[in-house]
Amino acid sequence: METSRPVIVKRLPNHFNLREAKRFLREVMPILRIDRPQVVFDLSQVRQIDSAGVDVLLRCMAEAMKRDGDVKLAAVSPQAAAVLELTRTERLFEIYYTSTDAARSFSGFLPNAMRQAAREAAALEESSAGAA
Amino acid sequence: MDVKAILIVTGPAEGSREMLADVPLSLLPALGRPVISHTLDRLLSFGAEVTAIIEAAPAAYLRPLQRPGLKWIQTGKSGSLWNAAESCFNEYAQNGADLVLVFRLGAYAEFDLERLLQFHLEQRQRVTRLEDPNGPLDMFLISASRRNDGAYMFRHKLAAFRTACGRFRFTGYVNRLADVHDLRRLATDSLQLKTAIVPAGAQIKPGVWIEESARIHRSARILAPAFVGAHSKVRAAAVLTRGAVIEHHAEIDCGTVVENASVLPYTYVGAGLDLSHAVAGFRRLLHLERNVTVEIDDPKLLGRAPAAAPLRVLAAAAALAGYVPGQFYRGLLSRRSRESLTESPAAIKSPPAASQVPAPPGRENVAAEGEDPKFSANFAIARRYGNQ
Numbered sequence: 001m002e003t004s005r006p007v008i009v010k011r012l013p014n015h016f017n018l019r020e021a022k023r024f025l026r027e028v029m030p031i032l033r034i035d036r037p038q039v040v041f042d043l044s045q046v047r048q049i050d051s052a053g054v055d056v057l058l059r060c061m062a063e064a065m066k067r068d069g070d071v072k073l074a075a076v077s078p079q080a081a082a083v084l085e086l087t088r089t090e091r092l093f094e095i096y097y098t099s100t101d102a103a104r105s106f107s108g109f110l111p112n113a114m115r116q117a118a119r120e121a122a123a124l125e126e127s128s129a130g131a132a
Numbered sequence: 133m134d135v136k137a138i139l140i141v142t143g144p145a146e147g148s149r150e151m152l153a154d155v156p157l158s159l160l161p162a163l164g165r166p167v168i169s170h171t172l173d174r175l176l177s178f179g180a181e182v183t184a185i186i187e188a189a190p191a192a193y194l195r196p197l198q199r200p201g202l203k204w205i206q207t208g209k210s211g212s213l214w215n216a217a218e219s220c221f222n223e224y225a226q227n228g229a230d231l232v233l234v235f236r237l238g239a240y241a242e243f244d245l246e247r248l249l250q251f252h253l254e255q256r257q258r259v260t261r262l263e264d265p266n267g268p269l270d271m272f273l274i275s276a277s278r279r280n281d282g283a284y285m286f287r288h289k290l291a292a293f294r295t296a297c298g299r300f301r302f303t304g305y306v307n308r309l310a311d312v313h314d315l316r317r318l319a320t321d322s323l324q325l326k327t328a329i330v331p332a333g334a335q336i337k338p339g340v341w342i343e344e345s346a347r348i349h350r351s352a353r354i355l356a357p358a359f360v361g362a363h364s365k366v367r368a369a370a371v372l373t374r375g376a377v378i379e380h381h382a383e384i385d386c387g388t389v390v391e392n393a394s395v396l397p398y399t400y401v402g403a404g405l406d407l408s409h410a411v412a413g414f415r416r417l418l419h420l421e422r423n424v425t426v427e428i429d430d431p432k433l434l435g436r437a438p439a440a441a442p443l444r445v446l447a448a449a450a451a452l453a454g455y456v457p458g459q460f461y462r463g464l465l466s467r468r469s470r471e472s473l474t475e476s477p478a479a480i481k482s483p484p485a486a487s488q489v490p491a492p493p494g495r496e497n498v499a500a501e502g503e504d505p506k507f508s509a510n511f512a513i514a515r516r517y518g519n520q
Contacts, residue, residue, distance in 0.1 A: 017430075050428065051432040051433055078422045078424035079424055082417055083426060085406065085419075086405050086410075087405060087406075087433070088404070088406045
């Protein structure tokens with residue numbers, strides 16, 4: 001059985017500093033408290049991001065993972081990418097070129113892998129039956 | 133032969149693009165000393181009398197340039213710089229100079245000055261312009277008797293000439309210092325001994341230069357090639373590698389990795405960061421690979437120490453005085469906001485499905501009434517909790 005749950009795409013503000021980060025966290029916290037949240041943060045507009053902004057991103061990811069969900073980043077602007085690299089946080093997130101790719105990755109990754117495994121198992125069974 | 137030199141350093145009033153935060157790139161240090169000082173020293177060692185004409189720049193960047201035999205002119209508003217250059221040229225001509233070198237910096241070039249003079253005299257040029265294989269530079273040798281030619285050039289900001297000027301082509305090292313990439317390239321080329329610039333300080337092991345007053349924690353690692361400037365601090369567990377350049381009065385906090393990057397003077401780089409392929413300074417991060425400049429107004433990431441020594445001392449004293457109360461309040465606040473430990477989720481306590489007794493054949497996926505459905509034993513639990 002396949003179920004599709006909604007993927008929420010949220011765009012980050014231009015200046016993701018302490019004040020904006022607090023406001024942003026208040027906005028997204030209800031989204032992250034649902035069961036298995038699937039959230040994409042679009043960083044295409046971000047021109048400035050500081051340690052508070054990075055902290056909020058990590059906190060969002062931690063909240064999502066507590067509930068077996070995930071937070072992915074998309075369309076990361078060069079400025080944001082530079083700061084994420086500086087703070088060594090870019091390796092903690094899955095990063096996609098576009099929000100569409102990121103949203104699609106939620107439905108594509110695990111079921112496809114399982115489907116592939118099932119297909120391989122069936123093929124193996126068939127071949128063993130044929131040989132017998 | 134009486135040879136004089138005029139060095140012109142244009143700034144924001146002249147619309148110069150060779151700047152970083154209103155400081156001309158030639159005033160910024162490359163391996164401990166400002167780029168302009170390398171040119172200055174070569175001219176002074178040649179015996180030329182030098183006048184440097186500089187648009188208003190912070191005193192902290194001009195102080196290292198003070199030398200005996202060097203005359204300074206600082207100008208403010210637009211246009212006065214070229215007027216000052218013209219009057220300086222006329223003064224040299226009146227005082228009997230034979231040749232006047234005029235350099236607009238910018239560019240760092242290594243050429244044979246004697247061959248240039250010889251070329252100029254042999255070709256009987258009024259004005260000789262230096263050029264490298266990539267094109268002409270804003271460096272000229274002018275016969276002092278040709279005052280009109282000189283005046284014309286200064287009035288046109290070295291962009292137009294009364295008569296065709298000779299071209300002296302050389303093949304030495306040239307760095308045009310057009311942007312911060314070039315400043316970083318100059319530092320790395322010098323660390324790799326491709327230029328005549330010798331890093332300041334002592335070479336403590338092959339490829340690692342450290343100035344005497346630098347303070348480096350014993351647990352910090354420095355891998356060649358690298359440079360640590362005067363009065364800079366490298367704190368515990370920091371790593372400097374692959375051409376890391378820490379200029380004077382910079383500070384690298386605990387656990388930070390500086391890889392193939394330059395840290396400009398009076399810059400603080402926060403703890404636990406990864407500064408690579410970048411130039412950091414003036415509260416900016418210039419990522420060289422991404423070709424992007426990020427303004428960072430966050431002292432946890434990039435800070436800026438005051439250039440004036442008394443202010444630095446005051447700031448350090450204030451930080452020290454505020455440390456204990458800060459820790460006290462932090463302790464109080466964190467106790468209030470500390471979350472109580474929650475019960476472990478039931479899923480952790482329950483044994484994994486694979487270790488449970490398998491159901492009878494044919495009943496694997498059938499859940500007993502009133503019980504939660506269980507995974508069959510041939511399913512591996514790919515992910516129980518996200519943070520595993």
